[in-house]
Amino acid sequence: MSLSFSTNPSSNRSLKHFSDEAVARSIYTRHRDGKRIKFDIDNYIALVDSIITTADRITNGNKEGLKFSDDFLNVDPPIFTLNQISTELTRRAPGIEKAHQTTLNILDILVSYPWEAKAVLTLTAFATEYGDIWHLNHYSLLDPLANSLSMIKGVPFLKKQLNSIKYRQVLLCPNSLIYSCLRAIKYMNQLNKHFKHDVNELSELSSAFSRQIPLISYWIIHIIVAAQFEISSYLNSTEGQPQNYLDELSEKIDSILHTLGSYLNIV
Structure with a gap:
């Protein structure tokens, strides 16, 4: 089921015409919470957190004392699936409609995974590409191969945007889009752990949270x-x-984040 948009071009650029109810109808008709694949979300969160924060420290020129965690050594990433997600992430046009369709395509790829896993695997695919870019840049002054690859990937163009408002709205800042998505995934994980052990005590709240997970993801x-x-x-x-x-x-x-924070304050 596809969403219907107004034919007014200006309204097509606004989320005000893209309601949660319409999104819910679109995803619930195609997806249910997949439980067939077991997923260690804690290790994936640690992995993604490490990649993004380390890459951004390199981006900001803070390369001293970089520490690498081994909390995620047991991660066995689904490489083929991540490559499929990466392909979807890199081949679309700007705008709400294209982002929506790409999101549905990614949900189709991840149909067998739990909802939180769908979110963290998508962020893993993003972090893999983002980390690779800045890893190449980090070694480009010492390694001719890294320098050549960073040129091919367009890193010099990316570096020109580091101080732009839009770049820092997407990354680098604590309240940027990507860091906020990571924080939302962490909140969902915390709540899932709590409700797993206290479902009888807070069954009504647990049910309300469970209904929110697909939309949040x-x-x-x-x-x-x-x-x-x-x-x-x-x-x-x-x-x-x-x-x-x-x-x-x-x-x-x-x-x-406000909604998830409200749940956390209650539990």
Whole structure:
């Protein structure tokens, strides 16, 4: 089921015409909470957190005292699946409709995974590409191969955008889109652990939270898709996302964090 948008071009650029109810109808008709694949979300969160924070320290020129955690050594990533997600993340056009369709495609790829796993695997695919870019940049002054590869990937173009408002809205800042998505995934994981052990005590709250998970996971993936396109636009020197779209996504993830934070305050 696809979402219907107004034919007014200006409204197509606003999430105000993209309601949670419409999104829910779109995803619930195609997806249920997959339980067939066991998933260690804690290790994936540690892995993604390490990649993104280390890459951003390199980006900011803070290369001293970099420490690498081994908390995620037991991760056995589904390489083929991550490659499929990466392909979806890198081949779309800007805007809400394209991000929505890409999100649905990614959900189709991850149909057998639990909802939280869908979100963290999408963020893992994003982090893999992002980390690779800055890893190459880190060694480009010492390694001719790394320098050549970083040139091919467009890293010099990306570096020109580091101080731009839009780049810092997507990454680097604690309240950026990607860091907020990671924080939302951590909150969901905390709540799942709590409700797993206290489901009888807070059954009504647990049920309300469970109903929110698919929608929250959808929006996390949608935001990652939009953020990846913005980063890709810097690498390719092409048009990025509209500023008002990024602003609305910031409002959306802030709202999600507020909702999850409210649950955490109760439990």
